[in-house]
């Protein structure tokens with residue numbers, strides 16, 4: 311009888327353990343998140359929201375520690391650290407990673423997306439999942455597609471109202487062949503350069519121009535060393551919230567799920583802060599004396615058409631199926 315009693319007690323304990331403790335499957339984890347941009351970029355708001363969500367789900371066990379301004383290295387360097395399992399996470403543009411996953415180059419194609427909404431539908435749907443599989447094969451778990459956003463051109467020379475204005479302009483581009491060819495095709499003197507070097511290259515006039523979303527021109531202070539900003543919206547760049555697959559695989563299923571779910575919560579906050587800040591950032595840039603112009607609809611159409619050669623040139627590298635697939639999704643969305 312004693313044995314029976316003991317056994318029953320044990321079963322009761324086991325049942326209680328199995329049912330209750332919400333935080334049983336969470337271990338204390340310190341997750342370093344590398345960022346090339348600065349803490350006041352909306353990614354900062356996204357990470358705060360993600361942390362709050364993780365606190366609730368993990369009882370404070372999963373902790374994000376964000377590093378800013380490329381303190382842990384640039385996009386590519388940090389991503390390689392994830393692949394070799396020495397660093398947990400990075401928020402990076404997709405563009406510098408095309409050497410690892412060529413299909414990511416699809417996002418670099420000029421004028422691919424006409425609106426942020428189109429980009430969200432493509433990234434958050436099956437197409438985004440398909441690219442996530444390719445990232446996974448390369449040792450990278452993409453928790454969610456965050457936003458870098460629509461890119462605009464700033465320079466120290468002249469207003470750019472038509473593509474001929476770019477003739478001979480020294481434009482810094484990301485280390486990415488689609489961007490390189492897009493700007494070469496306009497007649498610019500395109501120079502690939504890591505993001506961390508851009509501010510001083512603009513300041514010393516080693517380069518004339520760079521292109522990034524308004525929010526980055528604001529938070530990375532490029533407006534201090536530029537005289538003109540032109541709304542070109544020539545490309546939309548996603549941010550990927552990447553996790554080291556080697557490290558992710560050592561986490562429990564609950565931890566993995568919490569990270570994915572909370573990365574989506576952070577994504578929504580980050581995107582909405584960008585939507586608000588786009589306007590405020592542009593106002594701040596103009597208030598600092600930078601002259602602003604948009605492109606006329608006719609010129610926008612002309613530039614878009616001139617850029618189609620870049621699609622032809624890079625389709626084979628990106629993967630013809632990948633390019634065809636995104637174009638089909640976009641055509642359906644535009645019906």
Ligand code: TF8
Pocket residue numbers: 345346347385401402403458484504505521522526547
């Ligand atoms: C670029 C990108 C960067 C981001 C950031 C470093 O121009 O747009 O702003 O990738 O994370 O290099």
